[in-house]
Amino acid sequence: MPALNAAQVRADFPILANNPGDPPLAFLDSAASSQKPRQVLEAMDAVYRTSYANVHRGLYPLSVRATELYDAARARVARFIHAPAPENIVFTRNATEGMNLIAHSYARAFLQPGDEVLISEMEHHANFVPWWVLARERGLVLRFIPVSDDGQLDLAHLDTLITNRTKIVSLAQVSNVLGTINDVKTLGAAAHAVGAVMIVDACQSVPHMPVDVTDLDCDFLVFSGHKLLGPTAIGVLYGRRTLLERMPPFMTGGDMILSVGKDAVTWNAVPLKFEAGTPAFVEAIGLAAAMDYLDAIGMAAVRQHEVNITSYALARLRAFPDLQLLGPDDAELRGGVASFKIPGLHPHDLSDFLGERNVAVRAGFHCAEPIHQRFGGDPSSRASFYIYTEPWEIDALIDGMHAADAVFRRKRTPRA
Numbered sequence: 001m002p003a004l005n006a007a008q009v010r011a012d013f014p015i016l017a018n019n020p021g022d023p024p025l026a027f028l029d030s031a032a033s034s035q036k037p038r039q040v041l042e043a044m045d046a047v048y049r050t051s052y053a054n055v056h057r058g059l060y061p062l063s064v065r066a067t068e069l070y071d072a073a074r075a076r077v078a079r080f081i082h083a084p085a086p087e088n089i090v091f092t093r094n095a096t097e098g099m100n101l102i103a104h105s106y107a108r109a110f111l112q113p114g115d116e117v118l119i120s121e122m123e124h125h126a127n128f129v130p131w132w133v134l135a136r137e138r139g140l141v142l143r144f145i146p147v148s149d150d151g152q153l154d155l156a157h158l159d160t161l162i163t164n165r166t167k168i169v170s171l172a173q174v175s176n177v178l179g180t181i182n183d184v185k186t187l188g189a190a191a192h193a194v195g196a197v198m199i200v201d202a203c204q205s206v207p208h209m210p211v212d213v214t215d216l217d218c219d220f221l222v223f224s225g226h227k228l229l230g231p232t233a234i235g236v237l238y239g240r241r242t243l244l245e246r247m248p249p250f251m252t253g254g255d256m257i258l259s260v261g262k263d264a265v266t267w268n269a270v271p272l273k274f275e276a277g278t279p280a281f282v283e284a285i286g287l288a289a290a291m292d293y294l295d296a297i298g299m300a301a302v303r304q305h306e307v308n309i310t311s312y313a314l315a316r317l318r319a320f321p322d323l324q325l326l327g328p329d330d331a332e333l334r335g336g337v338a339s340f341k342i343p344g345l346h347p348h349d350l351s352d353f354l355g356e357r358n359v360a361v362r363a364g365f366h367c368a369e370p371i372h373q374r375f376g377g378d379p380s381s382r383a384s385f386y387i388y389t390e391p392w393e394i395d396a397l398i399d400g401m402h403a404a405d406a407v408f409r410r411k412r413t414p415r416a
């Protein structure tokens, strides 16, 4: 599979093309949020300039046009993840809101005290805290698939973790800390075998590799637009139609109703039942443009580029003195993130130091404290990659790490 041409891709990203800086910006924080190509900016600008009016309300041509573009964006998202129909797609603010929607609507309505929700030790807080809160509130039992030393889900005791008490299994397809790619299809089949629903947190997978919800056979899947070259404040919840139909609304108000009277209120059809108030329709149109952009490259090529750049990064990081890399060794088994610790060099110091050299990496717990507790409790540094990442950025990171090492670490922990 030919990889993409990252240098050519970069030219489409104003922040990378116009702001080379001195030294040039090495942006290694795409797992937190990606940069945006001009095609996305232009699509949103065009709506505001030529086609802007509120959707689902006006019968005049401008509103009809905006509504058509919003509907087309929903269909575009459905195609991108191979959902059966646009009605399977609920627009949310982000993945966090999608997960809260499932917890507040599906789980509140259908789970009973004593029912179990199974997640893993490597989940982002977005797939941890909503279940933790609900478990406290409703007497649910929250259980965890443990993580092995090499950063994989430890499935040795899966038959004691997924039982007929399990009602929800909710897992990241790709860990935002370890990079591990989880076999959510097989785990979904195990969940279905006991009558549980399978939720996939696809924040770090949908932007980076081909994802097919029909093939995964999952019940719900969530991701955020801002990590997928799209704007902020737009996210996606994919849901199986039969489940969405049965679920009560999450938020209520305008747009999500069919009729409202003093004695009776009826809900709108799926998916509008879950979209209360004026939606982020310009952002949805921007997200659709981002998906057009990625599909023009080809998601297989996107994935291949990430395997190549991650392999290069892992090799360079492993050669760094004393560095502890979190997650699987093999780039084929992971997404485009590399988290690491260097004894004696605090990630905040490192990130601050690298920032001075125009190298952007994340430092801390990356909204995933439990997995850091699993690996010793201290924070980590994280470099993450996307379609525009080039090897010179990894080199700038490693050079900066050596320079930081000399300034901070050797001063504090002199070698014998």
Ligand SMILES: Cc1ncc(COP(=O)(O)O)c(C=O)c1O
Pocket: 031, 032, 094, 095, 096, 097, 124, 126, 127, 172, 174, 175, 176, 201, 203, 204, 224, 367
């Ligand atoms: C695996 C994973 N899940 C969920 C989220 C939450 O995404 P958002 O903050 O856009 O809701 C993130 C963001 O970092 C993530 O990496």
